[in-house]
Amino acid sequence: MKSSDPIRPSSRRGASGAWNRLKPVREDVLESYGLPSKGETRLNDFKTQETFLNRITERYMKLCALNRSDLDTLFASANPSPPSTSLTTGLSSLSLSKHAPTPLNTATSPALLAASKLSAQELSTVLSALRKLREAVTASGRHDSFAQRVYFFAIHVSILCSDWASYTPALHTLLYSLHARTPLSSSQLSEYVGYQILDQACRQRDLAGARETKVRFRHCDRRVEMVLGSLVSGNWVVFWRAKRGIDGYQRAIVGMAEQEVRVNALKVVGRGYLSVDKRWVEDATGRRWEELVSDGVGWEEEGGKIVVRRVKARTTA
Template sequence: MPNKGGRNPSGPWGRLKPVEQDPLESIGLPSKGDTRLLDLKTQESYYTKIVDRYMTFCSDAGQRDELLRRFSALEPSSSKSSSSNSSTAPVTSRRVLPSINDETLHSPASTKALSDVVAALRKLREGIVATKRVDDFAVQAYLFCIRLSILVKHSESYHPAILHLLRSIHPHHPLTSVELQEVVAYLVLDAACRRGALAEAFALRQRYSLKDTKVNAALTALAHDNYVLFQKVKRSVDGHRARIMEWAEGDLRMHTLKCFGRTYLSVELDFLEQATGSKWADLKQGDGVGWDLEGSKVVIRKIKAR
């Protein structure tokens, strides 16, 4: 029964519970008409929420191996993201988290958590671009986005972010020499390994005066289709560069297998696995190798008896 005056009784039955909104999803893309990220203070508070969410994910993942599996579950085929690293701490700091390598796990919850972070970073980047922001905060946010997106192998995020950082932010608010070399190395490796533009990779190295012996070795390996050297370089670099180099692995390994097919009648299994960086089962299932295994020897071709 209503009280006098027609008012409903106060209390739990007369009130709706407020809807809880995800702080990362509550803000939309500036390109879609949401203007909140055109405010500089809002950009900074939103970035803090992104980092908090990322750190929560890392904390929930627990052990290093579990964190690695969660990141590796997010591959480009699903347009989601994966892996660990990048800056955290105060907005003006450029401290970087330890990088993570590779592994696999299929977890919808993990995929959603990191997808939300990558999507939020896109919104933040749009806000920074729209406001033409070129300060230390912009550098911090872009470095975070680039490093995380590389480990996630989400080229749609890291490639345009690298270009904007180098072309629009760096000329007005210079990166440190270490940061510049880091970002240019990513760009060079991306051109060579993901886009297969080896000539462009050499041109970029020259344009930005990149001095990096491991990147040079990777380019040499690609230029000579040297899969053994390529694997050696990949094992020696940090998690970010190794992640970018993964884009070229399949084609290089296939080229190596074709060379074996044209050159040998048979090879020792250990030698084949070492040369291709893959186990026999992976070569059969993933690369479609149709050769026969007889004991410890792989028979590639059999001489037909006359």
């Protein structure tokens, strides 16, 4: 080759290091599938469904392990606008403070806020993936023991996250469709019928419907019956006692009736007493006195007693 000839590029490939700079984006397995109701068909394969459930379970368990010290906050993040716990609306006729004390602002580091936001996003991904899997099980006409596992898991997670939009159709499908083809065991049927009864009584405020479900499935559970009886009679003592004796999933559902029971107890106290023992008020409402004050209760505390009303001294002419 002469020195005057132009330099031709080499035909050999260069070092692979230059190509490694463009690494492929890692695709999230839980987000790689769409909703079957929107046309996704890849999840209709039974083997794919089983693998997908394993991935969802792994992600959920890892998420719970990372947030084991504050699971309540994690589950609450799935429902950003829960019902208000303020008592001022329900007790407007009683001696309540018009403005509840301003809650103290607790400083939170940016790192903790970022971690909390990331966990909330992960939980949202898990809930979305569960919906995809439930739709896929329905679309594929699957009604075996695996389908039961999917609905068991979906119902439990939905209860803890107060994701009632997912919980209601999942529970109805399990009890009224899947159970007819693949019967649940007696213990399983009792558990999930119990959820249905408590949901109707505590969240939907449908005591007649709850009783109808109890009769239809011949459900017999002393703890569930205690909750129903306490709501019918307005017996807050039995209600709080029953709530302490049930499991975490049932407790999450029964918690939807706490506000109504608490308001009823405070109304009775406000109309019937001038002063009561502080501990008794706390037992009747299921909350500490400081929490009741934060909720808007304007009664005064004096030496372990709660002054509900003060008798005005008569003025002599």
